[in-house]
Amino acid sequence: MNIIGSGGSPVTPDVWDGREMRDALARRDISEVYRQLRRHGVSQRQIAASTGQSQSEVSEILKGRQVMAYDVLARIADGLGIPRGYMGLAYDGATALRVANANTAPDAEEDESVKRRKFLSHAAAVTMGAAVFGAEQSSWVPASAATPAPTRIGMSDVQQILAATKALRDLDYRYGGGTCRDAVVAQLSWAQQLLDSTAADPVRKQLFVALADMHSLAGWTSFDTGLLDPARGHFGKALEFAKQAEDDGLVASVLYRMGRVYLHYQEPNEALKLFQLGQIAAQESGNPLTVAVLCANEAWAYGMLNKPDQVQKMVGRTKDEFARSDVSEAPDWVRFFTENDLHGMIGSAHDALAEFDPKKHAPIAVAETIKCNEAYGADMQRTHVFGLSLQATNHLRCGDTQEGIRVARRALEVGERVKSARVADRLKPLEREAGANRMNSDVRDLYEDVRRFRLA
Incomplete structure (x- = not known):
């Protein structure tokens, strides 16, 4: 019928x-x-x-x-x-966003420094298996909502979560977290229901891995759209699931990403502590590419702290670990770190040092970022605009005005296609450097264009 x-x-x-x-x-x-x-x-x-x-x-x-x-x-x-x-589609994107915002509302008045301290305490406790910095109530962890669950799951159910995470991560790399965050949160609301299902031990362990990776992506896309509290909550859950799965490489990845959040908000000391915790897990994982990622980010944090000797040490170690690694054998969450990213991270560390000594470090930052910017394609547009902005800023610091303007305009062009709150933030040094050289009419025009872009 x-x-x-x-x-x-x-x-x-x-x-x-x-x-x-x-x-x-x-x-x-x-x-x-x-x-x-x-x-x-x-x-x-x-x-x-x-x-x-x-x-x-x-x-x-x-x-x-x-x-x-x-x-x-x-x-x-x-x-x-x-x-x-x-x-398992109990939430649509808008509902998921409302739930995420509602879960974080009670914390809105809590001081940011207290939240950072609580997260570091939680990260240390989970990573080390003890409350190294003293146990505290993790009020930043959002409540979860239960949805109907299948009675029993197999490896194919877990593989579906991993495949969805990979597809959404590709969207994030290409277009920014604003294009996919709601979908990640909605997928997560379905995936977490599987915790209530019956499963064989190997399946359950792999489910912890899948949930950790999806929470990590939810944290990263939340951060990319300017939602700091939801980001912190998702990273906290990701860390717990990764530890339950006994996956040291994934623990290291989550800690690296939360450290990057604090670098973005100009808190290199807190970031460095998370990177160092992540380094412990990275060493335990035995994966040199994971170790290289943590070393590279430590170098960047040391650059922001104006410690050039430590930057040099960590850059050297990053190169050594990267040379020993095999990207094809690395897990998906660390496979992004290619030779392009190696040069980009070294450039970022010297860009940070150039804030204190532009004459010495700006030329190095230019040379390293040129190497990565020439190779980035459409699949890494957000990272590309970050690299172009960094390169343009250091061209201006070196007095290479016309090249700085050319690269900056390319950064604005690529940035128009990316849905990321971080783009505007990462253009701030370029705006500042252009503003310091407004006597040149071409640079003044660039300054106004960057300023309008950031305000928009």
């Missing part, structure tokens, strides 16, 4: 409550969902009309093509009238 009503009305509700259909929905097996609809007499054309897909897409899904993107799953659920909870 045909169960799609006239006028494009949804499938009748009772269809979704059959045992086989509920199982398929819980697995998000859209191929099986569509096959069952066909057995009920629903045509491919009717499915396509209800879901906003083409008939060729529906045909491919019926043949076994997986559907993993959150927005597509949500559109299918809404178009066919599937209760979102049956597919």
Whole structure:
């Protein structure tokens, strides 16, 4: 029988409550969902009309093509009238954002320095297995909301989380956290329900890894959109799951990312403490690329503290560890650190030192960032605009005005395509350097353009 009503009305509700259909929905097996609809007499054309897909897409899904993107799953659920909870889609993006904001509202008045101290205490306790800096109540951790869970999960369920995280991380690299944060939070609301499911020990351990990685991405995209408190909450949960999974490399990755948050907010001392904690875990992981990432970020923090000898030491160690590493064997969360990023991080450390001694360190920062900026492609646009801005700033410090203007304008062009609150913040040194040279009319024009960009 045909169960799609006239006028494009949804499938009748009772269809979704059959045992086989509920199982398929819980697995998000859209191929099986569509096959069952066909057995009920629903045509491919009717499915396509209800879901906003083409008939060729529906045909491919019926043949076994997986559907993993959150927005597509949500559109299918809404178009066919599937209760979102049956597919673990209890939140849409807007709801997830409201929940995240609501969870952090009680902390709004808490002093930022207290929050930093609490997070460092929590990080030390989780990493070292003891409350090294004294146990404190982690009020920055947001409450979690429960959604219906499958009764039992296997490795394929976990692999779905890992695949979704990878796809969303690629979006973050390419276009910035503003393009995908809500989707990450929404996926996370579904993924965490699997903690209540029955699973074999190897599956559960891998689930901890997947949840840690997704929380880490949620923290990073929150940071990228200027949401500091949600970022800290997600990083805290990521750290706990990574430790439960006994994955030292992932522990190191989470600590590195939270350290980067504090570097961005000009708190190099707190950042350095997190990098040093991360270095302990990195050494335990035995992965030289993970060690290299932590060393490179320590060098940057030392640069902000105007400690050139320590910068030189950590840069040397970064190069040594990177030379020993094999990117192809590295886990996904650290694989981004290629030779481009190596040069970019060395350039960042010297850029920080150039604030104190531009004559000595600005030329080195220029030379290193040129190497990475020539190689970045469309898949790393946010990192590219950061590198271009840094290169342009140091060209101006070196007195290479015209090249500085040219590179700066390229940074603004790329920056227009990136949804990241950090872009405006990272352009601040360029604005300051251009403002100091406004006697030159071309630099003055650049200063006004950068200023307008940042205000916008």
